[in-house]
Amino acid sequence: MEIKVDIQKCTGCRICKNVCMYDAIEIVGKKAVINENCVFCSACIESCNYDAIEISGLIASEKDFSDYSGVCVYLETYADKIIDVGFELLSSGRLLADNLGVYLSAVLICREEPKNLNKVFNYGLDKLYLVKSHIFENNLDDIFAKALVQVINKYKPEIFLAGATMFGRTLIPKVAAIIKTGLTADCTALSIDTGKKILLQTRPTFGGNILATIITKNSRPQMATVRPHVMEIKISNNIDDKNGGKNYSSEDYKSKIEYIKLDESKFKTKYKLINIEKETEEKINLNDYDAVVSGGRGLGSGEKFAMVKELAGLLGGVVGASRAAVDSNWISYPHQVGQTGKTVNPKLYIAIGISGAIQHLAGMQTADIIIAINKDPNAPIFKVANYGIVGDIFDIVPKLINRIKSGKTLI
Amino acid sequence: MIEKIRIIVCIKQVPAVMEIKINPETNTLIREGIENIINPFDTYAIEEGVRLKARLIALKDNSFDVEVIAISMGPPQSVEILREAISLGIDSGVLVSDRAFAGSDTWATAYTLSKAIKKIEGWKIIILGKQTLDGDTGQVGPELAHILNIPFIGYASKITEISRNKMVIKRLMEDRYETFEVRLPAAISVGKDINIPGIPSLRGKMKSRSAEIPVWGNEYLGMEAKECGLNGSYTQVIKIFTPEHKHETLMLSGTPDEQVSEIYSKLKELNLI
Ligand SMILES: Cc1cc2nc3c(=O)[nH]c(=O)nc-3n(C[C@H](O)[C@H](O)[C@H](O)COP(=O)(O)OP(=O)(O)OC[C@H]3O[C@@H](n4cnc5c(N)ncnc54)[C@H](O)[C@@H]3O)c2cc1C
Numbered sequence: 001m002e003i004k005v006d007i008q009k010c011t012g013c014r015i016c017k018n019v020c021m022y023d024a025i026e027i028v029g030k031k032a033v034i035n036e037n038c039v040f041c042s043a044c045i046e047s048c049n050y051d052a053i054e055i056s057g058l059i060a061s062e063k064d065f066s067d068y069s070g071v072c073v074y075l076e077t078y079a080d081k082i083i084d085v086g087f088e089l090l091s092s093g094r095l096l097a098d099n100l101g102v103y104l105s106a107v108l109i110c111r112e113e114p115k116n117l118n119k120v121f122n123y124g125l126d127k128l129y130l131v132k133s134h135i136f137e138n139n140l141d142d143i144f145a146k147a148l149v150q151v152i153n154k155y156k157p158e159i160f161l162a163g164a165t166m167f168g169r170t171l172i173p174k175v176a177a178i179i180k181t182g183l184t185a186d187c188t189a190l191s192i193d194t195g196k197k198i199l200l201q202t203r204p205t206f207g208g209n210i211l212a213t214i215i216t217k218n219s220r221p222q223m224a225t226v227r228p229h230v231m232e233i234k235i236s237n238n239i240d241d242k243n244g245g246k247n248y249s250s251e252d253y254k255s256k257i258e259y260i261k262l263d264e265s266k267f268k269t270k271y272k273l274i275n276i277e278k279e280t281e282e283k284i285n286l287n288d289y290d291a292v293v294s295g296g297r298g299l300g301s302g303e304k305f306a307m308v309k310e311l312a313g314l315l316g317g318v319v320g321a322s323r324a325a326v327d328s329n330w331i332s333y334p335h336q337v338g339q340t341g342k343t344v345n346p347k348l349y350i351a352i353g354i355s356g357a358i359q360h361l362a363g364m365q366t367a368d369i370i371i372a373i374n375k376d377p378n379a380p381i382f383k384v385a386n387y388g389i390v391g392d393i394f395d396i397v398p399k400l401i402n403r404i405k406s407g408k409t410l411i
Numbered sequence: 412m413i414e415k416i417r418i419i420v421c422i423k424q425v426p427a428v429m430e431i432k433i434n435p436e437t438n439t440l441i442r443e444g445i446e447n448i449i450n451p452f453d454t455y456a457i458e459e460g461v462r463l464k465a466r467l468i469a470l471k472d473n474s475f476d477v478e479v480i481a482i483s484m485g486p487p488q489s490v491e492i493l494r495e496a497i498s499l500g501i502d503s504g505v506l507v508s509d510r511a512f513a514g515s516d517t518w519a520t521a522y523t524l525s526k527a528i529k530k531i532e533g534w535k536i537i538i539l540g541k542q543t544l545d546g547d548t549g550q551v552g553p554e555l556a557h558i559l560n561i562p563f564i565g566y567a568s569k570i571t572e573i574s575r576n577k578m579v580i581k582r583l584m585e586d587r588y589e590t591f592e593v594r595l596p597a598a599i600s601v602g603k604d605i606n607i608p609g610i611p612s613l614r615g616k617m618k619s620r621s622a623e624i625p626v627w628g629n630e631y632l633g634m635e636a637k638e639c640g641l642n643g644s645y646t647q648v649i650k651i652f653t654p655e656h657k658h659e660t661l662m663l664s665g666t667p668d669e670q671v672s673e674i675y676s677k678l679k680e681l682n683l684i
Contacts, residue, residue: 001511001513001514001640001641001642019651021426021428021445021545022426023426023445023447036486036487036510036513037486037488038486038513038514039513039514040513040514040640040641040647040648041648041651042647042648042649042650042651043651046650046651046652055641058641058642059636059637059642141553141563142562165585166565166566166584166585167584169549169550169565170549170552170553170563170565171553173517173548173549173550173552173553173554173557174553174554174556174557174563176518176550176554176645177518177521177553177554177557177558178557180518180645181645182516182518182644182645182646183517183518183548183550183645183646184646185517185546185547185548185549185550186547186548204547204654205545205546205547206428206544206545206547207428207544207547208654209428209653209654210651210652210653210654211651211652211653211654212648212650212651213648213649213650213651213652214646214647214648214649215646215647215649216645216646217644217645217646217647218645219645270561270562270593270594271562271564271591271592271593272591272592272593273589273590273591274579274590274591274592275588275589275590276587276588276589276590277587277588277589277590278586278587283586284585284586285585285586286585287585288585288586290683291683314684315678315683315684316683317683333583333602333603333604334583334604339451339544340451340452340602340603347681347683348678348681348683358428369677369681371674371677382660382662383660384658384660385660386658386659386660386661387660387661387662387663387673387674387677388660388661388662388663389662389663389670389674390662391667391670392667395667396667396670396671399667399668399671400671400674400675403671403672403675404675404678404684407684
């Protein structure tokens, strides 16, 4: 296996050298030369205007995947409810399945049937594999993985999707490793190459500055975890029911549910869960709210976070923070947004006194609407903001709070 | 005989990019200020390895001895981060490097690392960063633990108990802390809430300069060509591009009261108030 530059075609234009993130290209005598730092990420191949770079010597696979068919999604539950990303996956799974002309199925592993179970049928689901047992009381990845593997090996979907939640991102790699197939992490776009009938999995890397499209070459299913809050939830028009997609009784769908039996004695966990501490009065699940209001260095002290909290409260949102604020101990780490904190994707993100270092932007730039308030007109946060206010946060924010509280026009 | 307990810290060299710009004419990337560094989360893994060793030694159990080893798979220049790890208190380093390993996805990386770790006697605790700056998948830890058939606890934020055969780990999930007990050997991944990394000591720096760092290639690990590198990978990156930014910033002018009014009406439009 080799990556090579065709020196007949190469003009030494340096574009490939500029795009390479790994210092793997040198220009020697007006020709590009690829060195040992190369990770085969293909950025240079893509960038070359002369088709001069090529990977060769890949061992061809002659595997036959014709017995794999359909799209299957994993419905993660928490506190006896299917979490939202499940409905997002069903919606995007339906589109992929339609594109391929195949079935959409889903797997649910639970201790009790979730309260919102019937909702899953609003998205054009053809089959639900339901695994129910008391052993699934807590999210322990080893026994969940075993159950998922059992379902996947039996029904052989060609595509398998799960939410890129914290649990999903530890569970699904385990499943992929057991099945011995590829896994693409934290995707934000999925589509089908209709010619080759394969899944194109696109995901942000390098802190969201670059998107990479990844394929699963020679194994099945093609597995991906998908970033929550990215895929649009879409009620399916394939609904074969008269009630307009709502309030079905489970009777209507009995035929679509397949109960999976397992031999519980074979499901031994390696973990001993000794304690769970839920979020108390402080909200820390930044991805659960439509609005994230974040404070940064500009606040100057921990006490000043009070106004950030107040604004977040009025908007029904949650408090975020920049790394600078967390490192200064003004607020705890679970609130940190950015490369070394959390990635959030809310409807609204308000940045208060945050300059917007590239590492912070990595964690929030996909928010639908970004409002930034900062006294420095050159702060990089304004580059990603939809609305910017150059001003004194200690003037603007209290005014905004009062404005919302009074709920009346000032002018 | 004295048992040797080995703590393995997995570290990866990554490019840290200070800024990425787009050339508007060619629509290609211009990256500025690339520096090869230890993956930021791996510096916490290094520190935790050093601390766990100290905690195990503090048990004053004469039947075992502890060593903490950093291991990195990557191009030859990755030797630099192994030296840095030694300056930070790691006892020794191993570089897993071979042209045949290039292009590894997370599976091939985990598989190759597992082959290397199995060459090290007495490994009991494996510490990884929770994810990297570049690939950013966080998949290597769970895949590696599966191959080694040991439990994996991701996002560890505190090791509350450690002994020669078990560990109690507290971890932070989206909205809750979970505490687990696992028997060793086990693997964990760590984020920045677990510790505050130290700085290189003078002794460490001296040691790191003279340290012998063995390079393990495929001749030593003995994998088949179809098992390693891009050939041994199930996934392949086929395209890299920059996101479209079709976005404009509206700077709100006027007095603070007017600016606030405008924001207020936007919030109303969004149905947030
Ligand atoms: C743009 C891009 C996108 C990619 N997307 C995917 C993808 O979706 N799926 C996929 O399977 N592969 C993907 N890869 C390949 C992947 O980045 C490499 O396999 C890489 O070697 C390990 O994955 P990671 O960087 O995601 O590590 P992570 O799993 O995020 O790393 C977690 C921890 O594992 C340890 N670790 C990781 N790599 C090494 C190493 N080489 N040596 C020692 N310790 C290590 C470190 O402790 C690290 O903190 C991608 C690569 C690129 C360039």
